Amino acid sequence: MKSANKVLSKIEQYFIAILLLIVAVILFINVVLRFFGTSMLWAEELARYAIVWITFVGASVCVYKGAHIGVDVIMNILGEKPKKILSLILALFSLIFSVVFTYFSFKITMNVHNTNQISSTMGIPMSIVYAAMPVGGILMSIRYIQEFISLIKVGENK
DSSP states (O other), X not given: OHHHHHHHHXXXXXXXXXXXXXXXXXXXXXXXXXXXXXXXXXXXXXXXXHHHHHHHHHHHHHHHHTOSXXXXXHHHHSOHHHHHHHHHHHHHHHHHHHHHHHHHHHHHHHHXXXXXXXXXXXXXXXXXXXXXXXXXXXXXXXXXXXXXXXXHHHHHXX
């Protein structure tokens, strides 16, 4: 399971890195082209949609790395056992949120797909853009399941 976890983590991180590189290069080229009085009309739209994907896949990476913003004042004053119980509760609520989020974002994405919406400049199906939400939700759910299992295993070892 640890090797699959590392593979998933690498895929997510390379995906984000490649999209960031593409956004930076395309926007740089567009800025240079504007200096010469022209531009790529689709560049800003592509950058916007890539950032949407980066955000939702990046949310999963943040779960994996424990980098989501949190208030740890309560955690710092609790003892070891209450801290573990609260961590389990938080992981469970986060998992429930990500599953509910995935469900509703999938419904929204399917609605966009069924109405055949396309982007204004590039002409790509908007369902591709909206698909970032359920994909990110699934990835976050996987990460919260891993975190929950990890917290339970740590408690069993003590």
